[in-house]
Amino acid sequence: MRRFAREKWRKRGRHELKQDDLADCAPQGRISDILNGRRAISKDIARKLARRFHVSPALFV
Structure with a gap:
C-alpha cells in the first residue's frame, strides 16, 4: 500500500500539491x-x- 500512496503522490502534479x-x-x-x-x-x-x-488510513499503511 505504501507504494500505492507514493505513486499517488508522484502524480500530484495534476492536483498542484506541494510537500x-x-x-x-x-x-x-x-x-x-x-x-x-x-x-x-x-x-x-x-x-x-x-x-x-x-x-481510510489503511490506504497509507
Missing part, C-alpha cells in the same frame, strides 16, 4: 523522506493524511 501543502500532516522533510523511500508512513501520519484526503 509544503501537507505541513498539517507532517514536516516537509519527513514527507520528502517518505516519498523517497527513506522512511515509512507512521500510523499518526497515515491518520492525518487520511483525514486530509477523506480516505
Whole structure:
C-alpha cells in the first residue's frame, strides 16, 4: 500500500500539491523522506493524511 500512496503522490502534479501543502500532516522533510523511500508512513501520519484526503488510513499503511 505504501507504494500505492507514493505513486499517488508522484502524480500530484495534476492536483498542484506541494510537500509544503501537507505541513498539517507532517514536516516537509519527513514527507520528502517518505516519498523517497527513506522512511515509512507512521500510523499518526497515515491518520492525518487520511483525514486530509477523506480516505481510510489503511490506504497509507
